[in-house]
Amino acid sequence: MSQPAYLVLENSMVFEGRSFGHPIASDGVVGEVVFTTGMTGYLETLTDPSYYGQIIVQTFPMIGNYGIIRSDFESPHVQPRGYIVREHCLKPSNFRSEGDLDSFLAEEGIVGVCGVDTRAITRVIRERGVMNGVITADPASADMDAVKSYAIKDSVASVSVKAPCVSPPVGDAAFRVVLWDFGAKGNIAGSLCRRGCEVTTVPHCYTAEQIAALRPDGVMLCNGPGDPADNPEIIEELRKLTELGVPIFGICLGHQLLALAMGARTERLKYGHRGANQPVRDVKTGSLHITTQNHGYAVIPESIPEDVAELRYSNANDGTCEGIDYKNIPAFTVQFHPEAAAGPLDTGFLFDRFTDMMGARKNA
Numbered sequence: 001m002s003q004p005a006y007l008v009l010e011n012s013m014v015f016e017g018r019s020f021g022h023p024i025a026s027d028g029v030v031g032e033v034v035f036t037t038g039m040t041g042y043l044e045t046l047t048d049p050s051y052y053g054q055i056i057v058q059t060f061p062m063i064g065n066y067g068i069i070r071s072d073f074e075s076p077h078v079q080p081r082g083y084i085v086r087e088h089c090l091k092p093s094n095f096r097s098e099g100d101l102d103s104f105l106a107e108e109g110i111v112g113v114c115g116v117d118t119r120a121i122t123r124v125i126r127e128r129g130v131m132n133g134v135i136t137a138d139p140a141s142a143d144m145d146a147v148k149s150y151a152i153k154d155s156v157a158s159v160s161v162k163a164p165c166v167s168p169p170v171g172d173a174a175f176r177v178v179l180w181d182f183g184a185k186g187n188i189a190g191s192l193c194r195r196g197c198e199v200t201t202v203p204h205c206y207t208a209e210q211i212a213a214l215r216p217d218g219v220m221l222c223n224g225p226g227d228p229a230d231n232p233e234i235i236e237e238l239r240k241l242t243e244l245g246v247p248i249f250g251i252c253l254g255h256q257l258l259a260l261a262m263g264a265r266t267e268r269l270k271y272g273h274r275g276a277n278q279p280v281r282d283v284k285t286g287s288l289h290i291t292t293q294n295h296g297y298a299v300i301p302e303s304i305p306e307d308v309a310e311l312r313y314s315n316a317n318d319g320t321c322e323g324i325d326y327k328n329i330p331a332f333t334v335q336f337h338p339e340a341a342a343g344p345l346d347t348g349f350l351f352d353r354f355t356d357m358m359g360a361r362k363n364a
Contacts, residue, residue, distance in 0.1 A: 005113045006139045007055075007084060007121070009033065010132045010148045014139050015121055020088055021105025021112035027143070028136035029111050030150045031055035031081035034296065035122040037275030041292075041342025042101075046083065047073040049159035049183030050252065050294045052225040053152035055082035055133055057121050064089035067097025068104045074185040074341060078108040079159065079225075082135045086118045111135050129270045130296060155226035156234070156253075159183035160204035167192075167199040175358045178202055178216040182224030182234070182253050187341035191351050192220065205233075208240035217358040218247040221254025223337065228256035228266050228297055235261045242329045247361055249354040250333030252295055258333050259324060265303040269320070272296035273335075276343035279316035280323070280336055288316060291336035292343030298335065299324065330357055 005019035035057040036045055042063050045056065063085040088101050105112050113135055125131070132150045136142050160181045167189045174196035179189055181201050189199045200214055204224075211219060219241065238261035242248070250258045256266050273293040280289045299321040301311050313323030313334060323334040332354075338347040 002114075003137060005111075006136050007033070007113060007116065008134050008136060008139050008142045008144075008147070009124065010144065011128065012144070013124060015116050017084070017113040017116035019111065019137070020102045020114050021083065022109045024111050024135060024137045028134045029055070029082045030132065030134045030147055032130060032150070032152060033057060033121070033125065033133040034130055034272060034274060035059055035118070035125055036294070037277065038342065039276070041276060043069060043072045044074050044185070044342045046078045046080065047075045048185055048294060049075050049079050050185075050223050050225045051080040052155050052159050052183065054080045055084065055135065056080045057084045057118050057125075058086070059118055059122050061086040061118075062089055063087070064101030065092055066094040067092030068099040068101065069094070069096045070098060074187065075159070078105065078110045080110070083110060083112045084116055084118060084121070084135075085112065085114050086116065088112065088114045125271050130272060152226050156182045156204045156224050156231055159225060161201055162203060164200055164202045167201065169196050169198050170194045171196055173198045175217040175355060175362075176200070176215065177218050177220055178211050178214055179220040179222060180204070180206065180211065180254070182222055182231075182257070184222035184224070185337070185339060185341060187339040188220065188222050188251065191339045191348070195351055195355050197355070206237075208237045208244070211241060212244055212246075216246060217362060218249065218354060220354075221248060221250035221258060221333070223252035223254065223294070225253070227268070228253055228260055231257060242331065245330065245361075247354065247357040248329070248331035248333075249350070250331070251337060251339075252335060255324065255333035255335050256297060256299055258331065259299040259304065259309075262308050262326065263305045264309075265300045266297050267300050268297050269295075273315070278336060280313050280347075281316045283311055283314055289346035290344045291322075291338075291347055292340050293336045295335060330361065
């Protein structure tokens with residue numbers, strides 16, 4: 001039977017609910033509290049490595065109604081530290097379902113809180129910015145010093161693969177792609193494989209020399225958690241990689257890391273973009289796309305060196321950088337998720353742009 005559970009934010013605001021999933025430990029669960037507005041895709045959200053070290057608040061009122069479907073996972077395990085919902089469905093209805101959310105979180109060792117006004121929490125974060133919090137059974141005993149000092153550390157190393165692995169293409173192999181893993185969502189490799197790519201996923205600690213030794217037709221820089229500036233070794237190796245002339249496609253954290261390697265700067269957003277309804281404008285064509293996003297940092301548009309790159313996509317809501325085209329190297333990157341798991345399929349054509357770029361280089 002569920003017990004009282006509390007979310008205590010670092011500004012001392014307290015939200016009361018009931019626990020589900022794994023029992024709450026005596027010292028609680030501390031994390032960076034963020035919200036996501038997706039109406040579907042809670043399985044992809046829970047298994048997205050970009051949520052490592054965070055406590056997720058779902059704004060949609062009922063979560064778990066279609067159960068647990070492992071083939072929809074973006075990684076093998078739950079990535080956030082805690083999960084907060086208004087209501088979790090006890091009896092999911094879906095012919096693909098393999099279980100319920102409560103049991104799944106218990107198996108994964110993840111604490112959940114239900115019966116909370118998640119939109120009230122969201123309003124607080126929108127007004128005051130992302131902050132840390134603790135899920136606890138006793139708010140009076142919460143160590144607020146520990147909450148305030150919490151920082152996500154070694155995030156990329158914690159979610160990256162430990163050894164290379166190969167995903168075969170669907171059909172004949174047309175291209176060899178190295179996916180540099182900073183915390184990749186599974187459907188990134190899947191989107192490439194469906195386009196005839198043999199994808200070799202390599203650990204975050206690989207060097208440009210090791211990647212070059214695999215003789216790739218292209219390199220995929222994927223999403224991942226944390227502050228991009230916390231990865232100086234990767235950024236330095238990326239600088240070396242750009243000298244090889246291999247086509248590069250970057251998504252989310254990969255987009256930010258390449259920008260840093262090429263002289264741009266990043267900044268932390270007040271509350272980030274997390275959900276499946278972010279409008280993005282192509283500044284070159286004027287077209288508008290609805291996108292899936294999950295990030296707390298962004299490239300500063302004014303910091304992009306004009307002789308190196310140009311802004312290609314911008315967020316129609318707040319004007320933040322959503323994509324960059326590079327001038328002197330065969331590379332482009334986007335902040336949003338064109339693999340759209342879960343979310344709209346508007347920008348799936350970017351994978352085709354990447355394969356076209358690899359094809360042009362092979363045929364040159």
